[in-house]
Amino acid sequence: MLFKTALLASTLALLSNAQSSVSNDPPTPSGSVKQHVIQVGDVSGALKFYPETVRASVGDMVQFQFYPQNHSLAQSSFDKPCEPLAQANGSTPFWSGFMPVSASSTRMPVFSIVVRDDRPMWFYCATGKHCQGGMAGVINPPASGDRTIAAYKSAASSVALTGVPTGAAGSGGSNSSTGTGTGSGSGSGSVPTTTPAPGAASELRVWKGWAVAVCGIVGLLVV
Ligand SMILES: *[C@@H]1O[C@H](CO)[C@@H](O)[C@H](O)[C@H]1NC(C)=O
Ligand SMILES: *[C@@H]1O[C@H](CO)[C@@H](O)[C@H](O)[C@H]1NC(C)=O
Ligand SMILES: *[C@@H]1O[C@H](CO)[C@@H](O)[C@H](O)[C@H]1NC(C)=O
Numbered sequence: 001m002l003f004k005t006a007l008l009a010s011t012l013a014l015l016s017n018a019q020s021s022v023s024n025d026p027p028t029p030s031g032s033v034k035q036h037v038i039q040v041g042d043v044s045g046a047l048k049f050y051p052e053t054v055r056a057s058v059g060d061m062v063q064f065q066f067y068p069q070n071h072s073l074a075q076s077s078f079d080k081p082c083e084p085l086a087q088a089n090g091s092t093p094f095w096s097g098f099m100p101v102s103a104s105s106t107r108m109p110v111f112s113i114v115v116r117d118d119r120p121m122w123f124y125c126a127t128g129k130h131c132q133g134g135m136a137g138v139i140n141p142p143a144s145g146d147r148t149i150a151a152y153k154s155a156a157s158s159v160a161l162t163g164v165p166t167g168a169a170g171s172g173g174s175n176s177s178t179g180t181g182t183g184s185g186s187g188s189g190s191v192p193t194t195t196p197a198p199g200a201a202s203e204l205r206v207w208k209g210w211a212v213a214v215c216g217i218v219g220l221l222v223v
Contacts, residue, residue, distance in 0.1 A: 040067060043068070060114075132162070
């Protein structure tokens with residue numbers, strides 16, 4: 001109970017924080033952030049993302065929730081399945097790091113990213129041969145053509161060696177965990193490294209505030 005109260009307090013603090021940033025800055029495009037949830041694995045240990053395809057608008061958040069055993073989330077290109085995406089155009093490809101979760105754990109790590117543009121974002125689990133086993137997915141796949149998640153998984157199945165990103169775990173998004181009550185909200189997001197336009201930094205702060213607040217609320221529901 002004490003824990004829940006603290007969690008609620010921190011969530012509210014973050015919410016009001018986010019709102020006060022809004023009032024000091026030019027209007028944000030929209031009053032709320034849509035969040036999509038993707039399960040990384042499941043309780044049975046299936047090598048799969050649920051769902052493996054998500055359609056998201058620019059500005060939406062995608063939260064990955066890690067189920068047991070020891071999964072991870074890495075961004076790749078369509079052309080090179082099971083291989084980390086090279087840093088490009090000043091944006092940081094996402095890499096959650098390995099997320100070991102024991103079957104008895106009451107803590108569920110989550111990793112959230114913000115959708116910055118409408119280009120497809122392919123991703124896979126970089127643990128062992130999980131990618132070859134079908135553990136892959138995509139945000140905003142092309143509406144038509146042969147670049148489908150089925151084609152990605154088919155190509156992935158014959159990849160000899162899974163690539164593990166060399167960047168810092170937690171890059172390109174933000175770590176958190178349901179059950180601990182302290183979303184860290186760190187990580188750089190796919191924010192351009194070039195000088196941001198005026199207002200961009202505060203906008204990011206708002207996104208982060210919301211991200212952490214949403215995690216806090218999810219935490220409350222789970223506790
Ligand atoms: C980088 O940006 C250019 C121009 O927008 C685009 O054509 C190219 O595909 C981008 N590269 C990557 C790897 O996203
Ligand atoms: C999780 O998997 C990675 C990659 O195989 C490994 O390096 C790491 O030690 C594993 N962690 C645990 C706790 O098993
Ligand atoms: C994010 O989580 C990963 C995996 O648990 C960890 O290795 C990394 O240090 C965390 N990063 C931050 C910034 O908290």
